[in-house]
Amino acid sequence: xxxxxxxxxxxxxxxxxxxxxxxxxxxxxxxxxxxxxxxxxxxxxxxxxxxxxxxxxxxxxxxxxxxxxxxxxxxx
Numbered sequence: 385x386x387x388x389x390x391x392x393x394x395x396x397x398x399x400x401x402x403x404x405x406x407x408x409x410x411x412x413x414x415x416x417x418x419x420x421x422x423x424x425x426x427x428x429x430x431x432x433x434x435x436x437x438x439x440x441x442x443x444x445x446x447x448x449x450x451x452x453x454x455x456x457x458x459x460x
Contacts, residue, residue, distance in 0.1 A: 390415070 404414045
């Protein structure tokens with residue numbers, strides 16, 4: 385486990401303190417879970433962005449393949 389010095393905006397700190405108190409959860413555990421969720425969110429966002437780029441790169445080829453299959457099915 386790594387030790388980290390962290391500066392939070394006052395309002396974020398106060399909200400976190402209220403939540404940890406209500407949840408009866410240590411501040412360290414609360415912040416760890418928040419960072420974990422934020423990391424997952426950003427990984428998915430980056431993956432979505434990468435998939436959109438790759439989809440655009442292959443869309444023309446995909447349409448040509450689809451047309452070829454349609455011609456095979458239609459018997460033209």
